Amino acid sequence: MSYVNMEAILENARKDHYAVGAFNIVNYLTAKAAVEAAEELNQNIIIQTSVKTVKAFGIQEMMGFLKPIAENARVNVAIHLDHSTDVAFTKACIDGGWSSVMYDGSQLPLTDNIKNTMEIVAYAKPKNVTVEGELGAIVGVEDDIVVKEGDHAHAKPADCRIYLKETGVDAFAPAIGTAHGVYKGEIKIDYDLFEEINEFSLCPLVLHGGTGLSDEMFHRLIGLGASKVNISTAIKIAYCQGMATFSKENPDQNDPLKLDAFTKQAVKKVVTEHIRFFSLMD
Ligand SMILES: [Zn+2]
Structure with missing residues (x-):
């Protein structure tokens, strides 16, 4: 299969009423674990990178190890930039080889959000790169973007109609009450709002803040039209806890490859569970 953008992956998901997992990977090991899990289940996958992670590696270096993983995969893989609030940085990642980007102007007034998103869409389209946009405010901490509980705002349907029509984004994340990080x-969740937006939206909808939602919540939202579900916190936990568990159980083991193999399995297990669930395999 091949390295693709999100268009075909999400259109099929929307048509057939399942969701594609979008997993926030943090390095080579987590990216490889996620793609191997997708290959074993024969499901397409989106691996996504936070801005913070990309900055830690550098654009060129990060794409240098991600692209071969996507290109050599037996399923379709998209590499997506998650929550970029910076127009210049988003363009740099488009130039750097990302097949998809999220421009998050949700903290700006609607007109500015639309203006910047339009600029990204115009830049991305000729390069065959897909764009995800957001409206409303998803609470919690994502990267360095902090949205406090009291500042949360659900997306307003009237604003969504304007935003979608003006920007022509390929995927859309309306804030409906889910949160980033660990739920407190x-x-x-405003299910009615999500359903209403899905009815008039021409593009597939994205669900952020997937970690911590119950199976019933996922099922309901996927049934109402969520085509892409973001999973970040669960991957971070699996990675860090996997390492901690290995070190605790094998205090004298100093072979990094064994540590990596154990940790990779821990990440793979979490990705597998989510993909099975999102693609309604269970
Ligand atoms: Zn998010």
């Missing part, structure tokens, strides 16, 4: 307290 009760989760309140």
Whole structure:
């Protein structure tokens, strides 16, 4: 199969009422674990990188090890930039080889968000790169973007109609009450709002803040039209806890390859569970 953008992957998901997992990977090991999990289940996958992760490696270096993983995969793989609030950096990643980007102007006034998103779409389209946009505010911490509980705002349908029509984004993340990071307290999701937006949206919808949602919540949202589900925190936990568990169980083991193999399996297990669930294999 091949290295692709999100278009075909998400259109098929939307048509057939399942969701594609978009996993925030942090390095070679987590990217390889995620793609191997997808290959074993024969499902397409989106691996995504936070801005912070890309900056830690450098654009060229990161794409240098991600691209061969995608190109050599037996399933379709998209490499997506998650939550970029910086127009110049988003363009640099498009130039650097990402097949898809999210420009997140959700903290800006609607007109500025639309203007910047349009600029990214115009830059991305000729290069066959897909663009995801966001409206409303998804609470929690993602990268260095902090949205406090009290500042949360669900996407307004009227604004969504304008945003979608003006920008022509390929995928859309409306804020409906999900949160980034680990949930504290009760989760309140506006299912009616999500359904309403999906009915008039021409492009597939994206669900952010997937870690911590119950199976029932996922099922309901996928049933209502979520075509891409982002999973970040669960990957971070699997990676760090995998390493910690190995070191605890094998205090005298100093072979890094054994540590890596164990940790990779831990990440793969989490990715596998999510893909099975999103693609309604269970
Ligand atoms: Zn997000």
